[in-house]
Amino acid sequence: MTRVVYVNGRYLPYAHASVHAEDRGFQFADAVYEVCEVMAGRLVDETRHIERLGRSLKELRIPQPMAAASLARVMRETIRRNRVADGIVYLQVSRGAGPRDFLFPAAAVSPTVVCLARSVSPSKLEAAAETGIAIKTMPDTRWARCDIKTVMLLPAALAKEAARADDAKEAWFVDRDGYVTEGASSNAWIIDREGRLVTRQVTPAILRGVTRTTLMDLLKRHAIEFVERPFTVEEAKAAREAFITSATNLVMPVVRIDGQPIGNGAPGLMTQRLRSDFHDAAEIAKP
Numbered sequence: 001m002t003r004v005v006y007v008n009g010r011y012l013p014y015a016h017a018s019v020h021a022e023d024r025g026f027q028f029a030d031a032v033y034e035v036c037e038v039m040a041g042r043l044v045d046e047t048r049h050i051e052r053l054g055r056s057l058k059e060l061r062i063p064q065p066m067a068a069a070s071l072a073r074v075m076r077e078t079i080r081r082n083r084v085a086d087g088i089v090y091l092q093v094s095r096g097a098g099p100r101d102f103l104f105p106a107a108a109v110s111p112t113v114v115c116l117a118r119s120v121s122p123s124k125l126e127a128a129a130e131t132g133i134a135i136k137t138m139p140d141t142r143w144a145r146c147d148i149k150t151v152m153l154l155p156a157a158l159a160k161e162a163a164r165a166d167d168a169k170e171a172w173f174v175d176r177d178g179y180v181t182e183g184a185s186s187n188a189w190i191i192d193r194e195g196r197l198v199t200r201q202v203t204p205a206i207l208r209g210v211t212r213t214t215l216m217d218l219l220k221r222h223a224i225e226f227v228e229r230p231f232t233v234e235e236a237k238a239a240r241e242a243f244i245t246s247a248t249n250l251v252m253p254v255v256r257i258d259g260q261p262i263g264n265g266a267p268g269l270m271t272q273r274l275r276s277d278f279h280d281a282a283e284i285a286k287p
């Protein structure tokens with residue numbers, strides 16, 4: 001449970017952690033965020049997460065609220081105050097609060113910064129990885145700049161809710177041409193009939209997942225071939241293996257897509273190997 005939340009320079013008790021009613025994050029989804037894995041009290045891949053936050057802020061012309069090192073300090077302190085050993089830390093920056101107006105407020109408005117951390121049971125996550133998860137596919141109804149990590153997550157929330165109604169854990173968005181873009185909160189991967197790993201190339205249609213990038217480092221290190229190209233739902237259903245990547249799920253096997261078993265319906269061997277080796281390639285912060 002989150003006990004303490006960082007809000008604009010103060011560490012507040014959970015029940016008192018609030019932002020202004022006219023925050024632009026609330027009114028316009030004018031905000032960006034990051035979710036970082038915490039392992040044994042240490043941040044995983046913080047450099048890449050902070051760099052991506054910087055990029056998202058720049059794309060939206062939200063001023064960087066503080067130096068990267070200070071953001072990292074806030075994340076660490078939030079983890080410490082919440083006594084999180086294994087879990088996640090969430091950092092959000094909005095353009096700030098001001099009278100509702102589509103136009104950006106005057107430069108004097110300071111961005112709103114919120115940081116919270118919570119524990120996630122490693123054994124629960126491992127249990128999910130042992131059985132694998134089901135996917136539901138649905139049309140990608142999001143905007144054209146999914147490369148920016150904004151809090152505009154209504155299509156993702158609707159998709160995950162629809163997936164849950166079908167006993168699936170994640171939704172895969174599909175573009176107009178029938179190609180999978182990515183998961184509602186993850187990147188999508190398959191291992192094709194030739195044994196090659198496939199994931200969609202980075203364009204504004206998907207988020208460049210930090211877990212995706214780190215996994216690619218691992219693949220290069222072990223000379224495991226991968227291709228960045230779109231794949232169809234049909235190809236995914238006929239794949240040898242499938243999985244998703246995200247900071248919260250790491251490498252998570254996919255065993256069913258729209259009710260159809262993938263491979264023999266159990267987590268694939270390569271997927272399991274990549275999951276167990278993942279942290280070898282990740283940046284683990286010093287304690």
Ligand code: PMP
Pocket residue numbers: 035182183184185186187206207208209210211212245246247248
């Ligand atoms: N795509 C989307 C749409 C996401 O929300 C996420 C998770 N934030 C990802 C991909 C995976 O990104 P990461 O590996 O950095 O968690």
